[in-house]
Amino acid sequence: MILYDYFRSSAAYRVRIALQMKGIVVEHRQVHLQRGEQSRPSYLATNPQALVPTLELDDGTVLTQSLAIIEYLEALRPEPRLIPVDPVLAARVRAVALAIACDIHPLNNPRVVKYLETELNAPETGVDAWRRHWLLNGLEAVERLIAPMGSPAGPFCFGAAVTLADVCLIPQLYSARRFETPLDHLPRILAVEAACADLPAFRAAHPSRQADAQ
Ligand SMILES: N[C@@H](CCC(=O)N[C@@H](CS)C(=O)NCC(=O)O)C(=O)O
Structure with a gap:
């Protein structure tokens, strides 16, 4: 392949x-x-x-x-399964993956940013503010979506095993850090990031x- x-x-x-x-x-x-x-x-x-x-x-x-x-x-x-068998847990995992892939990520895609810069003449500071605004807005919601809410509390997004939610979250955090997005107020997300950093597959x-x- x-x-x-x-x-x-x-x-x-x-x-x-x-x-x-x-x-x-x-x-x-x-x-x-x-x-x-x-x-x-x-x-x-x-x-x-x-x-x-x-x-x-x-x-x-x-x-x-x-x-x-x-x-x-x-x-x-x-x-190893990335999407749990349990239908409710599977739906919650997919919801986080989709929140990242459909609602956060597209707003900062290179072609979107290029359009802001070249067609709408947005200044560099405006583009930076746009990036950070949508990253933060989305990640703050993800922080609440992965909070325990009756499910196992970690270390990953949905308990003791990596799921599709972690697979989507870690790359989005890489982008967030690249664009200097403040993340210190998102403890669950930071804990997931630390847990994934220990895994050879993520490295x-x-x-x-x-x-x-x-
Ligand atoms: N929804 C698509 C998004 C793919 C996507 O947006 N890829 C970006 C890089 S992360 C890209 O190729 N951008 C090219 C561009 O913006 O011109 C997926 O999940 O595969």
């Missing part, structure tokens, strides 16, 4: 963590987002959305969207460990 990847992409980072958790080895092909390689015709033929990640299977089938790719990996190699998937890291 081939993963079309970019070291700093938090959506690709999610897939890298899931691959590492499940011990699935793939070839990584870098798509340099800052150089606009996602808009090259050859890549658009693979991913018409001009986004990473894309996973190409050995028979040439192409999968897009990080959460759909992770659901495929979960079906391919169910252990191996970190942007700084990728071949294209700058």
Whole structure:
């Protein structure tokens, strides 16, 4: 399998963590987002959305969207499970994953930021404020979504095992730190971050460990 990847992409980072958790080895092909390689015709033929990640299977089938790719990996190699069997817990895990992937992440995507800068002439300070505002707004809600509320309290988002919620949260925290978002008032999130930092799968998937890291 081939993963079309970019070291700093938090959506690709999610897939890298899931691959590492499940011990699935793939070839990584870098798509340099800052150089606009996602808009090259050859890549658009693979991913018409001009986004990473894309996973190409050995028979040439192409999968897009990080959460759909992770659901495929979960079906391919169910252990360790990233989505719990219990339907209520599974729905809560997916809710956190979707809160991050659908409601936080898209607002800070490079193409959105570029539009603010070039089409709307937003000043650098305005763009920075936009980034931090949406990161903080979303992460403060995630802090409440993963609070114990009758479920096991940790160390991960939903108890003693890593789930899809952790797989989505850690890359989003990487972006939040990159843009100097204050996180000290989010103790549950910080505890999850510390617990995941101890795991080899999360370490191996970190942007700084990728071949294209700058
Ligand atoms: N919902 C998509 C989001 C993918 C996405 O937005 N990827 C970003 C990098 S994190 C990207 O390729 N951006 C290219 C651009 O903004 O031009 C997923 O989960 O796969």
